[in-house]
Amino acid sequence: MEPPKTVQxxxxxxxxxPSVGTKSSLRLAYACLALPREDLEAFCSALERALTTIHTCPECGLLIDGDSCPICSDSTRDGSTLMVVTSAKDVLAIENSxxxxxxxxxxxxxLSPAAHRTLESTxxxxxxxxxxxxxxREVICCTGADLEGETTALYIASALKETGVEVTRPAEGLPSGAVLEYADPVTLGRAIKGRTKIEEE
Amino acid sequence: MEPPKTVQxxxxxxxxxPSVGTKSSLRLAYACLALPREDLEAFCSALERALTTIHTCPECGLLIDGDSCPICSDSTRDGSTLMVVTSAKDVLAIENSxxxxxxxxxxxxxLSPAAHRTLESTxxxxxxxxxxxxxxREVICCTGADLEGETTALYIASALKETGVEVTRPAEGLPSGAVLEYADPVTLGRAIKGRTKIEEE
Known part of the structure; x- marks a missing residue:
C-alpha cells in the first residue's frame, strides 16, 4: 500500500x-500533516514569502530578507578582512561567537569535482x-576542517599567493572543554603542534 | 546575529x-532554501494541496486524498476484525507486511494523561x-510495545471485557534476524515466555 500521493x-x-532518509521523510511528512491546520498554513506562507523576499546579498552572498545586507551596510566593520565560508548559516555561527x-x-x-562544484559554481x-x-589585507578561509574544506582553503591560498594578501585559517586544536583521551589523534597532533604560550592575565 | 525572520x-x-532540534531545524531551513526554486515551489503547492485534499476517513481515521478510503471501500476485507493503531503511518507498515x-x-x-491525550481526544x-x-469479533491492539502503548491496549481490553469481543495484541519476541546476545532482557524474557511450537512444513 502506498501513502496518499500528496503525502508522498x-x-x-x-x-x-540533509540527514533525512526514506523512512524518516515519510515520518516527517505525516508529522507535518498532524500539526494544527493553521500552523501548516503559516508554514506554507513563510515558505512562499521566502521565495519572494529571501535573496543573497550580491556583495557577500549572505541570505537576507530586506533590501540591505546587515553586514555589508555596517560601516563600523573592517572591510579589509574577508572571512570566506561555504554556507550562509556559517555566518550566523561566527557572528554568534x-x-x-x-x-x-x-x-x-x-570545491569538489566529484560533486560538480567548480571554481565557477562555488x-x-x-x-x-x-x-x-x-x-x-587578509582572507580568512573558514571553509571547514574536512578534506574538501582544506582543499578549498589551499586552492584559495595558492591562487592569491602573488597578490601579497595574507590568507589564514582558524586555529585547529582541542575543542573547548574537550576530554583529552577522547580526542582523535589528528586533532591532538595539531593541537600540540600549534601550542600557544600561556599568558598570565 | 539572528537568521532572517522568514528563515527563522x-x-x-x-x-x-519529531527528532528535529533547534540546531537541526535551522540547518534544515537553510537546506530548504538552498534547493532549486522550482522544487521549493512544488513543495509549497504539495503542502497546499494537502491542506485541501488530505482528510481522515470518517470511518477508520486513515489519511486519504480521494473520496473513498481504499481500506473501508474494499469489500474483500474482513469487517469483523479491527486493527487499532495510534498513527496513520502504522497502517502503511502493516499493509506492507x-x-x-x-x-x-x-x-x-x-492514552497519556500527562500529554493531555484523553479517551475523547485519542x-x-x-x-x-x-x-x-x-x-x-476481534480487536487487535497494535498500539506499540512501550508503556503508553501497553496502557492503551490494556484499557481497551478492560473496557471491552463485557462485550465478549476478543481483544488481542501482536506477539512480542525477538525481531527477525536478531542476534540473541544483543536482545534486551525484557524482549528475551517475553520471547521465551511466548515460545511457539516448531511446525514441520
Whole structure:
C-alpha cells in the first residue's frame, strides 16, 4: 500500500534535506500533516514569502530578507578582512561567537569535482576577482576542517599567493572543554603542534 | 546575529517535527532554501494541496486524498476484525507486511494523561462505541510495545471485557534476524515466555 500521493510528494521533498532518509521523510511528512491546520498554513506562507523576499546579498552572498545586507551596510566593520565560508548559516555561527568584525564572502559549498562544484559554481572565481581588485589585507578561509574544506582553503591560498594578501585559517586544536583521551589523534597532533604560550592575565 | 525572520519561521515550524532540534531545524531551513526554486515551489503547492485534499476517513481515521478510503471501500476485507493503531503511518507498515486483511481504527496517539491525550481526544471513546455497536469479533491492539502503548491496549481490553469481543495484541519476541546476545532482557524474557511450537512444513 502506498501513502496518499500528496503525502508522498511532501516526503520526497523532505528526503532531499540533509540527514533525512526514506523512512524518516515519510515520518516527517505525516508529522507535518498532524500539526494544527493553521500552523501548516503559516508554514506554507513563510515558505512562499521566502521565495519572494529571501535573496543573497550580491556583495557577500549572505541570505537576507530586506533590501540591505546587515553586514555589508555596517560601516563600523573592517572591510579589509574577508572571512570566506561555504554556507550562509556559517555566518550566523561566527557572528554568534562575537569574535569577528570584518566582512564575509559566502561560497556555494566547497570545491569538489566529484560533486560538480567548480571554481565557477562555488563562486571562488568571483572571490579571487574581488580580492585581486584590491582593498583587502587578509582572507580568512573558514571553509571547514574536512578534506574538501582544506582543499578549498589551499586552492584559495595558492591562487592569491602573488597578490601579497595574507590568507589564514582558524586555529585547529582541542575543542573547548574537550576530554583529552577522547580526542582523535589528528586533532591532538595539531593541537600540540600549534601550542600557544600561556599568558598570565 | 539572528537568521532572517522568514528563515527563522521556517525553522520554528520544522522544530516541531519529531527528532528535529533547534540546531537541526535551522540547518534544515537553510537546506530548504538552498534547493532549486522550482522544487521549493512544488513543495509549497504539495503542502497546499494537502491542506485541501488530505482528510481522515470518517470511518477508520486513515489519511486519504480521494473520496473513498481504499481500506473501508474494499469489500474483500474482513469487517469483523479491527486493527487499532495510534498513527496513520502504522497502517502503511502493516499493509506492507501483507499479514492483515481486516479493517483499521486509527487513534490520535496513545492514552497519556500527562500529554493531555484523553479517551475523547485519542478517539478511544469512538472506538468503544463502534465495537459496542456490534459486528466486530476481534480487536487487535497494535498500539506499540512501550508503556503508553501497553496502557492503551490494556484499557481497551478492560473496557471491552463485557462485550465478549476478543481483544488481542501482536506477539512480542525477538525481531527477525536478531542476534540473541544483543536482545534486551525484557524482549528475551517475553520471547521465551511466548515460545511457539516448531511446525514441520
Amino acid at each position: 510528494q511532501i516526503a520526497d521533498f523532505l528526503r532531499r534535506l 562575537d569574535s569577528f568584525r570584518g566582512r564575509y564572502f559566502v561560497l556555494s559549498g566547497t 563562486g571562488i572565481n568571483r572571490l579571487l576577482a574581488k580580492v585581486q581588485a584590491g582593498g583587502i | 519561521q521556517i525553522a520554528d515550524f520544522l522544530r516541531r517535527l 501483507d499479514s492483515f486483511r481486516g479493517r483499521y481504527f486509527v487513534l490520535s496517539g496513545t 478517539g478511544i471513546n469512538r472506538l468503544l462505541a463502534k465495537v459496542q455497536a456490534g459486528g466486530i
